[in-house]
Amino acid sequence: MQNEPIHSLYDEEDSFRDHIATVDEKGKRKWIFPKMTKGAYTLARKYLAWVLIAILFIGPFLRYDGQPFMLFNVLERHFILFGIVFMPQDFHLFVLAMITFVMFIVLFTVIWGRLFCGWICPQTIFMEMVFRKIEYWIEGDGPQQRKLSSAPWNMEKTTKRTIKYALFYLISFLIGNTFLAYIIGSDAVLKIIQEPVSNHIAGFSAMLLFSGIFFFVFAYLREQVCTAICPYGRLQGVLLDANSIVVAYDHVRGEPRTKLAREVKTGGDCIDCKQCLYVCPTGIDIRNGTQLECTNCTACIDACDDIMIKINRPTGLIRYDSHNGILSGSKKIWTNRVKAYSLLLILLLSVLGFLLGTRGDVELTVMRTPGMLFQENPDGQISNLYNFQLANKTNKPIQIKMITKTEGATIKIIGALNLLPASEVSKGSFFIYLPKNKLEDRKTEVNLTIMQGQKVLTSTSTNFMGPITFK
Numbered sequence: 529m530q531n532e533p534i535h536s537l538y539d540e541e542d543s544f545r546d547h548i549a550t551v552d553e554k555g556k557r558k559w560i561f562p563k564m565t566k567g568a569y570t571l572a573r574k575y576l577a578w579v580l581i582a583i584l585f586i587g588p589f590l591r592y593d594g595q596p597f598m599l600f601n602v603l604e605r606h607f608i609l610f611g612i613v614f615m616p617q618d619f620h621l622f623v624l625a626m627i628t629f630v631m632f633i634v635l636f637t638v639i640w641g642r643l644f645c646g647w648i649c650p651q652t653i654f655m656e657m658v659f660r661k662i663e664y665w666i667e668g669d670g671p672q673q674r675k676l677s678s679a680p681w682n683m684e685k686t687t688k689r690t691i692k693y694a695l696f697y698l699i700s701f702l703i704g705n706t707f708l709a710y711i712i713g714s715d716a717v718l719k720i721i722q723e724p725v726s727n728h729i730a731g732f733s734a735m736l737l738f739s740g741i742f743f744f745v746f747a748y749l750r751e752q753v754c755t756a757i758c759p760y761g762r763l764q765g766v767l768l769d770a771n772s773i774v775v776a777y778d779h780v781r782g783e784p785r786t787k788l789a790r791e792v793k794t795g796g797d798c799i800d801c802k803q804c805l806y807v808c809p810t811g812i813d814i815r816n817g818t819q820l821e822c823t824n825c826t827a828c829i830d831a832c833d834d835i836m837i838k839i840n841r842p843t844g845l846i847r848y849d850s851h852n853g854i855l856s857g858s859k860k861i862w863t864n865r866v867k868a869y870s871l872l873l874i875l876l877l878s879v880l881g882f883l884l885g886t887r888g889d890v891e892l893t894v895m896r897t898p899g900m901l902f903q904e905n906p907d908g909q910i911s912n913l914y915n916f917q918l919a920n921k922t923n924k925p926i927q928i929k930m931i932t933k934t935e936g937a938t939i940k941i942i943g944a945l946n947l948l949p950a951s952e953v954s955k956g957s958f959f960i961y962l963p964k965n966k967l968e969d970r971k972t973e974v975n976l977t978i979m980q981g982q983k984v985l986t987s988t989s990t991n992f993m994g995p996i997t998f999k
Contacts, residue, residue, distance in 0.1 A: 548821055558811065560751060567829070569830050570830050573647060576648075580650075592611035593611070603712070608951075621883055624876070624880050628876040641774035641824055642764055643773075645754065645758075645761070646824035646825040646826060647824075651753050703738075704736075761821075768818065771859070771861065772850055772851075773848050773849065773853075774822070776818070776854060778845050778849070779815070779854065781796060785798040797842070801835055804846060889985060890918060890919065890948065893919075895915050896912060896913070896991070897957065900912075909963055910994045911959050913959055914959075915956075916958060917955050918948055919952075920953075920954070922951070923950050927947055928946065928978050929945070930977070931979055940961065942959070962974070962994070967992075974991075976989065
């Protein structure tokens with residue numbers, strides 16, 4: 529056994545796990561030219577893609593109370609989610625929301641595998657339902673595309689490739705503008721488009737950059753994003769188990785594979801037609817089992833069902849199922865692992881919901897001015913200078929006033945503080961005065977309250993420094 533060559537210690541049929549399907553033995557890119565598919569799953573994915581694409585392009589133009597319904601302005605750290613304004617002061621909510629989202633992805637993947645990738649992911653939707661459709665329209669089906677790719681650069685190939693890439697860039701330009709609109713707002717993007725380029729050099733450069741990135745992704749990277757770049761594809765190897773529902777080949781029913789015989793049926797239902805391989809957008813053979821490259825796009829299901837119908841055999845040889853489901857014939861979704869993840873997700877959602885429900889419209893931060901000591905005034909009062917920061921987390925300006933309920937204390941604002949602009953942070957300074965006989969110790973706690981009319985918006989407290997008093 530020790531002298532046996534290493535390559536003979538494992539089945540050569542498993543060698544596909546040593547490399548991805550789109551790279552050959554020399555490390556060179558293997559281009560994929562999948563055949564067109566049709567069927568119930570493909571039709572359902574197409575309709576869903578239309579809805580999601582419409583939502584994506586309409587999203588930046590939706591308004592709620594005059595503000596964008598969705599905005600992800602990372603440059604100014606200003607976010608609006610479903611009409612709710614989030615500012616840097618809400619960073620803890622953002623972190624908790626991201627943890628909750630990750631937990632949801634974990635739970636979803638444990639149960640349904642990579643369903644998100646095949647049905648909802650923007651990369652898959654645009655690649656398969658937009659750019660791939662353009663290729664079919666201009667260059668033909670998979671075999672015709674392969675033939676054109678290997679052909680010399682003649683007039684036909686030059687013309688088709690020029691038209692294809694021109695349309696690719698046009699769509700990438702639209703996607704790039706939409707993506708930019710989610711960052712800086714649709715109004716700002718429209719200004720960049722309508723006004724002279726010289727007025728918006730930075731914005732126009734960002735527009736070209738985003739367009740170029742999307743063009744590069746959909747014209748060149750393509751399925752490599754799913755197999756080599758996206759971290760979610762790597763996670764499925766950790767998250768999936770034998771009970772996860774994935775696009776799976778029923779090896780119990782399909783093996784051993786035999787060529788179609790009209791006389792006597794021998795072996796399994798798989799006739800080794802390889803249609804599932806020809807339609808796969810990542811170039812894998814689903815019959816080898818769950819693999820890194822599989823995005824659960826269901827193209828192989830529709831292709832196999834079409835063949836099964838033609839040869840008068842039951843459909844579902846490739847279907848949504850689990851490994852244990854194929855072996856035993858029954859699915860078990862509500863496992864102990866799923867229960868544990870569900871409980872943790874419910875806990876995170878409860879905490880996040882409570883924090884969002886108790887989140888105030890205004891947040892006040894107060895700090896004593898660094899390097900400043902207390903001052904004793906001629907009238908016997910002690911004063912301290914403070915810096916404040918007020919964040920208006922609504923999309924409307926708010927009339928406010930600052931008061932204190934601490935006995936004997938008075939506030940003097942430096943400048944004016946009566947109007948908080950919508951979705952902005954206001955900064956300023958103020959003095960707190962307190963009679964010497966009201967000092968409790970070297971530090972005295974003073975209450976501060978922000979009012980909107982008779983409504984209390986937020987409250988906080990700060991330490992008032994003074995001389996040591998002896999009572």
